[in-house]
Amino acid sequence: MRSAAPEGLTRRAVLAAGGSLVVAFSLRPHGVDAQEPGAQGPKSDAPKLPGSLDKTPMLDSWIRIDADGKITVLSGKAELGQGIKTALIQVAAEELVVRPERITLITADTQRTADEGYTAGSHSMQDSATAIRNAAAQVRAILLGIAAQKLGAAPETLKVDDGVVSGGGKSLRYGELVSGQDLHVKAAPNSPLRDPASHTVMGQDLQRIDIPAKVTGGVAYVQDLRLPGMVHGRIVRPPSPGAALTALDSAAAEKMPGVLKVVRDGRFIGVIAQREWQAITASKALARAARWQERETLPVQADLYKTVRSAPAKDIVLVDRGSAPEGQGKTVSAEYLRPYQLHASIGPSCAVAQLVDGNYTVWTHSQGVFPLRKAVAELLGQAQDKVRCIHVEGSGCYGHNAADDVAADAALLARALPGHPVRVQWMREDEHMWEPYGPPMVSAARATLDANGSIASWQYEVWSNTHNARPGKAGDLLAGQHLAQAFQPSPPQPGNQPDGLGDRNSIPLYTFPNEKVVYHFLPEMPLRVSALRSLGAYMNVFSLESFMDEMARAAGADPVAFRLKHLADNRARDVINLAAEQFGWSSFQRRAGRGRGFAFARYKNQAGYLALACEVEVRRDTGEVKLVRVVAAADSGEVVNPDGIRNQIEGGILQSSSWTLSEEVTFDQTRITSRDWGGYPILRFPQVPERIEVHIVPRPGQPFLGTGEVAQGPTPAMIANAVADATGARLRQLPLSRERVRKALEA
Amino acid sequence: MIVLNLNGRQQVVDADASTPLLYVLRDDLQLNGAKFGCGLGQCGACTVMVGGTAVLSCITPLSVVGTRPVKTVEGLGSADKPGVLQSAFIAEQAAQCGYCIAGMMMRAQALLEKNPNPSDADIRQHMSINLCRCGTHMRILRAVRRAADSIKSASTEHPNAQRGA
Numbered sequence: 010m011r012s013a014a015p016e017g018l019t020r021r022a023v024l025a026a027g028g029s030l031v032v033a034f035s036l037r038p039h040g041v042d043a044q045e046p047g048a049q050g051p052k053s054d055a056p057k058l059p060g061s062l063d064k065t066p067m068l069d070s071w072i073r074i075d076a077d078g079k080i081t082v083l084s085g086k087a088e089l090g091q092g093i094k095t096a097l098i099q100v101a102a103e104e105l106v107v108r109p110e111r112i113t114l115i116t117a118d119t120q121r122t123a124d125e126g127y128t129a130g131s132h133s134m135q136d137s138a139t140a141i142r143n144a145a146a147q148v149r150a151i152l153l154g155i156a157a158q159k160l161g162a163a164p165e166t167l168k169v170d171d172g173v174v175s176g177g178g179k180s181l182r183y184g185e186l187v188s189g190q191d192l193h194v195k196a197a198p199n200s201p202l203r204d205p206a207s208h209t210v211m212g213q214d215l216q217r218i219d220i221p222a223k224v225t226g227g228v229a230y231v232q233d234l235r236l237p238g239m240v241h242g243r244i245v246r247p248p249s250p251g252a253a254l255t256a257l258d259s260a261a262a263e264k265m266p267g268v269l270k271v272v273r274d275g276r277f278i279g280v281i282a283q284r285e286w287q288a289i290t291a292s293k294a295l296a297r298a299a300r301w302q303e304r305e306t307l308p309v310q311a312d313l314y315k316t317v318r319s320a321p322a323k324d325i326v327l328v329d330r331g332s333a334p335e336g337q338g339k340t341v342s343a344e345y346l347r348p349y350q351l352h353a354s355i356g357p358s359c360a361v362a363q364l365v366d367g368n369y370t371v372w373t374h375s376q377g378v379f380p381l382r383k384a385v386a387e388l389l390g391q392a393q394d395k396v397r398c399i400h401v402e403g404s405g406c407y408g409h410n411a412a413d414d415v416a417a418d419a420a421l422l423a424r425a426l427p428g429h430p431v432r433v434q435w436m437r438e439d440e441h442m443w444e445p446y447g448p449p450m451v452s453a454a455r456a457t458l459d460a461n462g463s464i465a466s467w468q469y470e471v472w473s474n475t476h477n478a479r480p481g482k483a484g485d486l487l488a489g490q491h492l493a494q495a496f497q498p499s500p501p502q503p504g505n506q507p508d509g510l511g512d513r514n515s516i517p518l519y520t521f522p523n524e525k526v527v528y529h530f531l532p533e534m535p536l537r538v539s540a541l542r543s544l545g546a547y548m549n550v551f552s553l554e555s556f557m558d559e560m561a562r563a564a565g566a567d568p569v570a571f572r573l574k575h576l577a578d579n580r581a582r583d584v585i586n587l588a589a590e591q592f593g594w595s596s597f598q599r600r601a602g603r604g605r606g607f608a609f610a611r612y613k614n615q616a617g618y619l620a621l622a623c624e625v626e627v628r629r630d631t632g633e634v635k636l637v638r639v640v641a642a643a644d645s646g647e648v649v650n651p652d653g654i655r656n657q658i659e660g661g662i663l664q665s666s667s668w669t670l671s672e673e674v675t676f677d678q679t680r681i682t683s684r685d686w687g688g689y690p691i692l693r694f695p696q697v698p699e700r701i702e703v704h705i706v707p708r709p710g711q712p713f714l715g716t717g718e719v720a721q722g723p724t725p726a727m728i729a730n731a732v733a734d735a736t737g738a739r740l741r742q743l744p745l746s747r748e749r750v751r752k753a754l755e756a
Numbered sequence: 757m758i759v760l761n762l763n764g765r766q767q768v769v770d771a772d773a774s775t776p777l778l779y780v781l782r783d784d785l786q787l788n789g790a791k792f793g794c795g796l797g798q799c800g801a802c803t804v805m806v807g808g809t810a811v812l813s814c815i816t817p818l819s820v821v822g823t824r825p826v827k828t829v830e831g832l833g834s835a836d837k838p839g840v841l842q843s844a845f846i847a848e849q850a851a852q853c854g855y856c857i858a859g860m861m862m863r864a865q866a867l868l869e870k871n872p873n874p875s876d877a878d879i880r881q882h883m884s885i886n887l888c889r890c891g892t893h894m895r896i897l898r899a900v901r902r903a904a905d906s907i908k909s910a911s912t913e914h915p916n917a918q919r920g921a
Contacts, residue, residue, distance in 0.1 A: 090853025090890055216849060223854030224845045224861065225838060226789035226830040232855075233788040286772075286779040289795075355793050355801055355889045356855040404791075405853030405890045437794040652849055656895070660852050663891030686798040686887065694883040697893040 056198040060139025061085065065123035066196045068151075071144040072101065078172060078184025080105065080112050082145075085125025086137040087117040087376060087400040088219060091717050092653040093133045095217045099649050100138050103211040104145035104203060106169040107183075114218075117378045117400035127377035127479065129408070129540060130508060131616050131715025138649065138713055146200040155186050205647065205709035212709075214652040219402070231374050231401035232359045236430040239361065240269060241285040242422040243292035245278040245299060246439055247491070249680040250536065251306035252276070254299060262294040271295065272425045275493030279422050281431060289436070305678040308535050314346050317451050317472050322529040325503060328516055331466070331523030338465060341563050342455040345552040346742040349674035350447040351689060352541055356404025358411035358444075359434040362419035364427045369396045373416040374403025377479065381413050384480035385420050388489050388496065396420075407664070409479050409539035411435055411444045417486035441689060442681045443487055446674055447541030448474035448534070450511065452552040456521075462564035464575060466523035469553070473511025474534050475501035476544035487537075503530035507615055514546035514722055517553055518611050519575035536676075543721035546612060547665065550722025551729070551743065554608040558730040559739065568607050568730065569594055578611070580644050583706055584620040585609050587642035591704050592622035602626055603637070604735025608726035616715040618644040618706075619658065621723045623698075625731040632751030634732055636666055636698040644706040646714035654716050655703040661720025662701060667692035669725040671744050760785075761823060763831030773819035777811075778802045780818055781828060789829035789858040793887070800886030803859035804828045810866035810885075829858040832865065840910075841865055844903035845896075852890030860886050864900045872907050879904075 058066055065071075065085075073081045082101045088094045094114055102109040115121055117128070125137055153174060157164040162176030169175075172183045205212070222229045247254070254276040262280060263271050267287030272279040280295055282288035308316045361372040369389065375381040378398035386393045398416070406412055419433040435443075451472040459465040483489040484496035504510030512528035541547075561571035569589045576582055589595070589607070597605050604627070609620040624637040641658050648654060671690050675683040683689040725743060733739045738753040760767045762785065769784050776795075781787045781804065793801030795814045802814040807824035833839030838846060841861050851857045860883065867874055867882045874882070879900050888896065 090851075090855075092852070216846065217851070220846055220849060220851050220854065221835040221838070223851050223857055224829065224842045225833060225835045226787060226828065226858060227835055228788055229854065230788075232791065235786060284779070285783050286775050353889055354855075355799060355853075355887055356791055357793075402853070404855035407889070434792060437796060437798075656849060656852060656892070659894055660891035663893055664889065667891075685796055686794060687796075691887060691889065692891075692893070693887065694880045694893060694897070697880075697897075701894050 058196050058198055059143040059200065061123060061125050061136045062140040062143055062196045065140070068144050068148055068194050068196055070123050071141050072105075072148050074148070074183050074187050076184050076187065078182050080107060080172070080183070081115060082112050082141060083115045083122045084137045084141060085117055085123040085379075086133040087128040087378070088402050089128060089376065090402070090405040091657060092217050092650065093128070094219060095215055096134065096649045096653055097138055097141055098218065099210050099213070099215055100142040101145045103208055104142055105149055105172070107172040109210055109215060111172060119378050119382045119398045124379040127380065129376050131612060131717040131719070133715065133717075134649065134713035135616070135715055142202065143200040144196060146202050147196055150201050151194065152183055152186050156181055159186065211647070211649050212651070215650055217653075229402060230356070231361060231372050231403050232356060232434060234361050234372055234401065234432065236361065236363070238428065239430040239432055240281050240283055240426065241288040242279055242281045242419065242431045242433040243288045243436070244418050244433065244439065245280070245292050245295045246443055247276050248301055249303050251304035251679070252301040254278070255302050256300040257295070258298050259295060262291045262298065265291045265294060270426055272422060274421075275491055275495065277421070277488050277491040279418065281422055281426050303679050306535070307676050307678050309678060310676055313348065313449055314451050316535070317449055317531065320531040320533055322472065322531050323503060325512070325528040325530055326525070327506060327512060327528055328524050328526040330525070338458040338460065339563050340455065340457045341559055342453070343556055343559060343741055345452045345454070345548070345555065347450040347548040347551070348743060349449050349536060349538070350541060350668055350672050351441065351674060352407045352410040352444055353689065353691060354404040354406055354410050354440065357435040357437055357440040358415040359403060359432065360412075360416040360419040361430050361432045362416070362423035363430040364423045367395060369420055369423065371396065371398045371416050371420055372401045373398055373412060374401060374406065375412045375416055376406060376409065380479060380481045381416055384413070384483050384486055384489070385417055388417055388483035388486060389420060389424060407542040408447075409445055409477075411440055411487070413480045413485075414443070414487040417488040421488055438684045441684050445478055445537045445539035447547070448476060448511070448538035450545065450548040452548060454552060454556040456556065456560050458560065458564050462566055464519070464521050464560055467517065467521040468525045469515060469517075470527045470529060471511060471515050471545065471549060471552070472529040472531060473545055474531050474538050475503065476510040476513070476538070476540050477502065477504060478537065478539040501532045501534060503528065508613055509545060511545040512549070513544045513613060514549040514553070514610055516614060518578060518581060518614055519557070519572070520577050521575065542664070543612070543718040546610070546718070546722040547668070547725065550608070550610040551725040554610065554723060554726030555729050555741065558607075558726070558733065572607070572609060580618055580706070581609065581611060584618045584642040584644050587704055587706060588620035588622045588640055591642065591702060592640040594622055602629065602735060604731045604733070606727045606729070606731025606734055608723035608730060610719070610722045612715065612719045612722070617646070617719040618714070619719040619723055621662070621720070621727045623727045623731050625728060625735055627732055627735045627750065629754055632747035632749070632754065634670055634728065634745055634750055635696065636728065638698055638700040639702070639727070641701070641703045641720070642706065643703060643716065643719065644708060644714065645716040646708050646711040648705060648707060649713070651705055654705055657717050658703045658720050659701050661718065662724050663692060663697060665721045665724035666728060669728050669744055670696075671746060673744055673746070758818060760821065761825045763827055764825070769818070771818060774817050777804065777813040777816045777818055777821055777826070781813060787828055787830055791855055791859060793856070793859070799856075800863060801856050801859045803862045803886060805862055805866050808866065808869060810863045827862070827865070829861050832861065840906055841868070841899070841903045844899040844906065848895045848899040848902060850892055850895035850899040852892050856886060856888045860888070860896050864903070867900070868904055868907060872904060872911070874904055876901065
């Protein structure tokens with residue numbers, strides 16, 4: 010193996026330690042808060058450090074080794090069911106040259122880990138895994154430098170095997186190298202990363218560390234926490250977004266068995282009971298006792314897209330290159346529509362909070378424990394250091410669902426009953442009615458072909474609310490908006506390219522000589538909205554990739570060849586060619602009622618690449634669209650866990666196909682009417698395809714490219730393109746419900 | 757006091773007979789497997805077996821369970837000694853967030869105990885009550901198939917072995 014520490018790093022490590030060779034780190038709470046001033050980030054002229062090391066540069070913020078040889082890896086990112094824990098352990102194990110099972114991983118905890126913001130945007134591999142990989146490589150180099158001195162051997166002659174360094178006929182364990190001392194070293198810009206050809210842990214299908222507990226009834230979720238003295242809370246929400254509480258006689262509920270307390274503040278109503286079923290029963294009694302004045306505050310659903318198109322907008326020109334040569338060639342235009350949609354976690358959101366001696370602890374499945382701490386502290390009128398937020402896994406969230414809101418609910422109830430841990434879980438109707446939705450969107454595309462059948466000009470506009478109303482402020486928490494002294498939500502923001510929010514992936518990766526892209530940002534929000542997996546990319550890639558097919562048809566070209574003709578990025582071309590080849594695109598035999606569809610995107614134009622091909626069957630009598638098979642080709646940069654990538658892409662395809670074929674929040678002008686799985690149906694087993702294949706393009710030595718959301722955008726376009734291929738009917742309004750397909754076929 | 761026949765053992769429970777089985781399992785008996793998903797019998801996250809049949813424990817009051825045996829995912833094996841179905845789910849890595857998985861397994865277990873040789877269509881149809889939001893369906897189907905196949909090959913090798921996953 011490549012074992013030698015780079016000269017500069019070793020010397021710097023020695024100097025940093027004041028001459029005595031030290032590597033160990035105490036396990037005292039030691040996050041960014043504990044670091045000395047000046048260690049928070051590089052000076053502006055300093056070279057950029059890899060991944061999240063740039064913001065949190067001390068090596069012991071990421072990796073600690075104690076005298077017993079126990080290795081602890083810390084990440085500010087959270088397990089959401091995407092398998093990040095396993096992947097982070099793999100990169101650390103690879104660079105430290107230890108078996109993965111030797112590593113203990115601590116994730117997102119405001120008292121222990123780095124602040125890595127939100128676990129969102131497919132950033133965890135790029136930010137956290139990159140930081141941990143580089144930190145691990147630098148720690149290994151430092152350990153080898155010390156070992157060389159202790160063993161009296163040249164660094165380049167040392168060998169490492171599972172945390173044991175050998176040289177000069179002797180060997181020392183990592184724990185012996187670091188015993189009793191403290192390393193606190195700032196990361197260097199460059200790391201002695203192991204050669205990908207020598208990898209034994211990275212690139213392997215290591216089984217997920219969290220799955221055994223999940224299939225055997227172990228404690229796996231915040232829902233499973235049972236702390237000593239824990240009691241149960243439930244919240245009674247208003248029946249509609251604009252409802253005001255006019256009266257509440259809580260006397261009967263307060264006398265119910267097990268009830269400890271009823272909390273009322275404005276239109277926030279909570280109840281705490283000894284046992285969970287008692288809390289639920291009491292909350293139902295409270296709901297019956299509450300008197301509400303309801304108002305019509307919602308738009309007319311039938312006019313939703315008119316409302317979106319006519320809302321006050323801030324127009325942001327993202328691309329304006331060349332001019333639109335009107336009238337010179339065939340011009341096509343189209344408009345696409347996307348409704349409000351849900352995260353729809355299977356397990357309603359849950360949190361446990363406890364107030365002890367003026368200090369709050371909140372166990373939460375929030376995607377961002379640090380921003381949540383800030384918001385909860387403001388909500389409670391406390392300093393941030395009085396609140397600790399610890400991530401514990403919950404049911405999959407797929408973006409900003411009610412995880413933060415329920416944490417606030419639990420904190421408010423904990424304040425009312427000091428000492429006791431209070432566990433609050435939302436009910437199904439709460440989740441369907443009150444989670445922040447994925448916002449409705451409208452897009453309009455227009456393009457002109459030149460004489461060679463290539464796109465000469467491309468214009469694209471998208472109308473959208475923000476896709477980020479995450480906390481940071483108390484007013485971003487649902488309870489904060491319902492208290493008598495209500496907090497104001499943060500002003501909605503349009504976001505910035507290249508990540509973007511409503512404009513995410515609105516700029517095509519294709520090359521067109523003339524191009525204009527405009528983002529009409531709509532600050533006004535009739536319903537609460539925020540980040541739903543992939544944000545605007547779901548709609549923008551649906552629109553762009555549907556429209557590329559429409560343009561291919563106008564040009565009389567094959568959709569795959571037409572894409573390649575406009576695409577210079579070789580990695581994009583590689584996944585497109587691979588997906589087409591594995592699907593058998595050119596040899597496809599069309600059967601009656603069946604068709605093939607293709608779509609491609611590079612998520613955010615900077616993360617993972619994905620090309621999809623599928624076959625669908627369309628039932629003319631019912632309008633049902635059935636996905637028959639899907640072939641995916643992905644480029645995620647260097648691969649840490651191939652099965653993790655396959656799992657994310659398979660899941661993304663199925664989830665996005667569910668959004669695409671059936672999902673739409675419904676409402677009248679007063680109330681949300683899609684209040685459970687009956688009113689908001691999602692994919693069930695009989696509807697899943699016969700087969701999904703995921704092929705991965707290996708890219709050893711390349712940066713990690715986030716993959717968790719890559720499938721969300723291409724999936725709806727792939728399906729709509731296949732429906733058009735099967736039937737000739739082009740559907741531009743999501744979802745492609747049976748009714749809508751049947752109507753399109755009748756037309 | 758109510759006596760529950762749970763995973764082959766008698767358990768005494770001090771709960772109101774109208775309490776749904778789910779809360780008795782989770783709160784009185786401190787089992788994690790059955791999950792609260794909807795409380796409406798729509799999603800299957802709370803699925804357990806009662807008397808050999810998959811039931812939705814969130815809408816099944818303790819009073820209707822009676823003396824029938826109750827089986828939860830904890831009764832299939834443990835992390836150290838996983839049962840056939842648990843091993844199959846691990847082998848297929850058939851989970852993402854995994855919140856629905858214990859319910860999936862208990863519904864699959866009920867199928868395999870009645871029909872150890874199900875067709876793929878049988879499995880899809882039988883599993884249709886249970887919802888998964890992560891989109892792990894393909895893997896869940898493969899895991900159930902793998903468990904069925906391994907029960908089949910075990911019974912071929914040991915014809916007298918007891919059936920069950």
